Amino acid sequence: MSKTILEMRGITKTFPGVKALQDVNLDVVEGEIHAIVGENGAGKSTLMKVLSGVYPHGSYEGEVVFEGNECHFKGIHDSEKVGIVIIHQELALVPLLSIAENIFLGNERARNGVIDWAEVRNGARKLLETVGLDEDPDTFVTHLGTGKQQLVEIAKALSKKVKLLILDEPTASLAEKDSNALLDLLVSFKKQGIASILISHKLNEVSKVADRITVLRDGKTIETMNRAEISEDRIITSMVGRPIEDRYPARTPQVGETLFEVKNWVVHHPIHTERQVIKGVNLNVRKGEVVGIAGLMGSGRTELAMSLFGRTYGHAISGDVFMNRKPVDTSTVRKAVDAGIAYVTEDRKTYGLNLIDHIKHNVSIANLLGVSRGGVIDDLKELKVANDYRARTNIRSSSVYQLTGNLSGGNQQKVVLSKWLFADPQLLILDEPTRGIDVGAKYEIYTIINKLAGEGRGILVISSEMPELLGICDRIYVMNEGRIVGELAGDEASQEKIMRAIVRGEGKTA
Structure with a gap:
């Protein structure tokens, strides 16, 4: 029987006015694909940021135990040192660096303080071969499609001697062919004893490759299903608290x-x-x-x-x-x-929203005349409009003064919709x-x-x-x-x- 490689016990994480995680428990065994599913805002990404050290020890309650040792990660480099590597939905590659440079960025191959470019290129070739990518290591990342960039991220993780790979929505921007190739790669990692945590909203993909699935709802652990228990209907019911027929x-x-x-x-x-x-x-x-x-x-x-x-x-x-x-x-x-005519872009974070501004300003920005008098913004009218659209599109937030960058993906999308609906x-x-x-x-x-x-x-x-x-x-x-x-x-x-x-x-x- 495979040994347990990770235990997260009683994890609670609080932000001002919001309890994002409440007594969450999760365990992962060696060489398994463990999926985490839940609605936007359920706490999936927050839990992974706790695990990877993005949220350092002391900023949350509970224990993280990896390979039998309690971990007090102060940053992401601490988690990477023990073999935990996270790949975020927004890829962290540098477009105008080569594939090889990106793979070893922050983990450089050097002798006497000087980068050994021959070792960098040879190491990159071996890692690219492992992930099934037939590209010249000197190719700029900006010249690669999204699917290949995702594989470069995985090659970068493998260069750090990964034992537990965390993937946050890895196929969200991929075509079906690229998605299937990535999922097949995760299955191949199982044979090498590498465990994976997969966060995804694509339930058909999760059901296809996951050995177990843990469902989070409103920051709490609802249940963990074994392979034989997995069905899309059961996952949906656990996620939303009701069946969606x-x-x-x-x-x-x-x-x-x-x-x-x-x-x-x-x-x-x-x-x-x-x-x-x-x-x-x-x-x-x-x-x-x-x-x-x-x-x-x-x-x-x-x-x-x-x-x-x-x-x-x-x-x-x-x-x-x-x-x-x-x-x-x-x-x-x-x-x-x-x-x-209104256009809701596919890239809401880059083109659809001002992430460092609050909901109220984002809702009104496409139709400022609708909240103005004599060329001056009427703050009370703008507030009323924002609250109206918050209610109409069911934006879940503490108020219309919450920063859009702190909202879940689904609620960000509702803000973009509200912005254009207000433009009529x-x-x-x-x-x-x-x-x-x-x-x-x-x-x-x-x-x-x-x-x-x-x-x-x-x-x-x-x-x-x-x-x-x-x-x-x-x-x-x-x-x-x-x-x-x-x-x-x-x-x-x-x-x-x-x-x-x-x-x-x-x-x-x-």
């Missing part, structure tokens, strides 16, 4: 006339200006309709959305945009907003609206989408999760290599038909 709330579409239309939209790459990224796209959205855009990573979906919204991506853009059958100018963000758009473009958020928060986002569609607004949803598109959309466009290669009615669409359209360019017109 239907992942997608029911809606009876009331589709009206055409609201938004794009004709012959062409976009060139902003740097390599000779290359077309979007190639003559035509699409439309009707009032009260939820329309999806499916496609593989790199198909041009986000580039299309950004180019339509104020031309925030691309060069030499041509084509026509119509709202209510009338041509509109969307050449700047201000003009796009004035035309009734006719068309809302949602780019990966549920990426990195839990099943309960997803349901709430879908409910908001249904409500907006019920008000006669048009919704354009970009998502890498095909079940999500099939569950919420009335119609689905399929993109590949910058073109629309298929259009499917929601009740006729399937994952097989979408993939066939992507691979063969075959799609039945809705």
Whole structure:
């Protein structure tokens, strides 16, 4: 029987006014994949920050015991010295350093105080081979896709003689192929005796590879399931405290006339200006309709959305945009907003929010005229608007004065939605609206989408999760290599038909 490598006993962590963890217990045995699941804000990342020393000993209550020794980590370097390595959702690589430099950054290979570059490159090659990455160690990280960058992070962890690898949402930004490769890698580590803690909202992936699953809710340990006990329904019930019988709330579409239309939209790459990224796209959205855009990573979906919204991506853009059958100018963000278009970016932390400001200012920023009098912000009106949207979208926070950077991912997404809803758009473009958020928060986002569609607004949803598109959309466009290669009615669409359209360019017109 494998020995227990980690025990966390009675972990309690308090922030001002909030008890993030309350008497949490967790154990991990050698060579197992142990998943931790829970809603956004359940305490998963906080628990891992306690374990890895991000929150140092003395800032929490309880015990951390690793390989039989009680640990008093004062920082992340202390945990790495004993073999505990964490890979955060936001990768910690330096873009303009090489793969080899990143792998050994802070753990340099040197002789007499001078870096031994031959040893660095040879060591990097061996580690890259271990994680299945066939790249030149001198390649700049900025030239790698997200999936390969994730593998570089794992190679970096292996260079530190890892015994327990912690991965926080490792597949959130990955295509299905890259996700499967990463999960297969974790399974291969088991044979080497390396234990893994996997935090993920993708329950199908968790169910596939986890030996055990611990569920957290509201900062407390709810239960730990063994392999034989794992099912998605049981996980969901434990996570949210109630069964969710239907992942997608029911809606009876009331589709009206055409609201938004794009004709012959062409976009060139902003740097390599000779290359077309979007190639003559035509699409439309009707009032009260939820329309999806499916496609593989790199198909041009986000580039299309950004180019339509104020031309925030691309060069030499041509084509026509119509709202209510009338041509509109969307050449700047201000003009796009004035035309009734809003865009919820896939990267909420970089482009969607001001993380060092509070909820109130984030909600009002896209429509300052709505909270102003004579060009001066009316603080009381802004406060009322923020509280109204906090209630409407069920943002869980201590108040509207809480910093958005301290909110969970799902609640951050609701703040972004609130910001654009206050701008009162006719068309809302949602780019990966549920990426990195839990099943309960997803349901709430879908409910908001249904409500907006019920008000006669048009919704354009970009998502890498095909079940999500099939569950919420009335119609689905399929993109590949910058073109629309298929259009499917929601009740006729399937994952097989979408993939066939992507691979063969075959799609039945809705």
